[in-house]
Amino acid sequence: MSFPDGFVWGAATAAYQVEGAARTDGRGPSIWDTFSGTPGKVHAGHTGEFAADHYRRFREDVAMMADLGLTGYRFSIAWPRIQPGGTGPANQAGLDFYARLIDALLEHGIEPWPTLYHWDLPQSLEDSGGWPARDTAYRFADYAALVAGALGDRVSRWTTLNEPWCSAFLGYASGEHAPGRADGEAAVRAAHHLLLGHGLAAAQLPGAGLTLNLYPVHGEPDAARRVDGLQNRLFLDPVLRGGYPADVLADLAAVTDFRHVRDGDLAVIGTPIGFLGVNYYTAHTVSSGTPDAAIAASGVPSSGAAAFPGQPVRFGSRGLPVTDMGWEIDPGGLAEVLTRLHKEYPAVPLYVTENGAAFADEVAASGVHDDDRIAYLAGHLSACQQAIEAGVDLRGYFAWSLMDNFEWSFGYSKRFGLVYVDYASQRRIPKDSARWYAAVIRSRGVMAG
């Protein structure tokens, strides 16, 4: 079994999760600084202020990527480093940091895969309405133009947004993520304006892609249709098929009147993309029922019914083994998502832009022995091979994450890295999974046990 020539072997991070240096070189505050600084929002009051100190240690980190043999590094650009107040001219020091990072990657033969927006909206833009406000889409386009102008000579693999579903529905409906609002109508508007911002930015960045978090949805047919609609098709259909799905519009009728969708928006959103990034962690199992009861009964509010405004759905499980996030391990679901895209949507090159698992790693004198993570990655890489053999145009895989980092509302309590980070000393300790992944890359996809 082998992967196609030129298959990208990568790992991913995101600015707020790894950089730290939250007040350095003119960076402005983002919604995640505000949210994590608000008591009760993030596990143990953790914030991204120091994180994995990637801002200062990026050279060491790039050398580590080269040791692993990575051919691509997916990272995100912090909008509040480029426009500290969300508008106006670029902060040169912010651009310079990414120029240095990109140059270091290129020197090591690692292709830079920057994402423009991985959830760190400048706080001032939230103060003037955030993503539920249409203007934010235009501000995002301005920011994209600044970054493209400064770094476009060295980057050809732009991604506009990471997981707009999370920005919209965890940020504005369930409130589990920044900015922590609980307003379903605002969340649906946010989703549209994120997509509009994506389209406006994509038009300025030739070949740019978009990353979505996609899930197979199992369970009772009507509940599964609704959750698939809001989770997957609300984003896939306007980007790849030119319009919102009729059943999803009907499902949301009680939540919004859709007056925020203007003539011409769907043409912008449908701007052709160079690739689609797929983030995959687990599958959903749903049934019909009242959301509140569901949350109480399942004990798993995260990504649960509160993030699906107005939908009579509850989330359950299939009893599969879970990761430290409580997410069921279902590698077959990745093959399912990829083949579905291949069969049901117009052809577009696909990349798995995130896949990985948190486990409760422990450092022993002999290292970090994360066999559970190796098994997770091996299962999901096999699913990629299966998809490729079934004809899917899959061109790369990025493990989440290069190193342990700030896992949003879970703070530093969840470790997803191939590399362990000892936050007290900022020492990096490659886990067994890092060595295993390096061997897979060296052999171009042959997986030892």
Ligand code: FCB
């Ligand atoms: C995804 C996010 C990423 C990381 C993983 C575990 O939803 O894009 O930043 O937190 O989940």
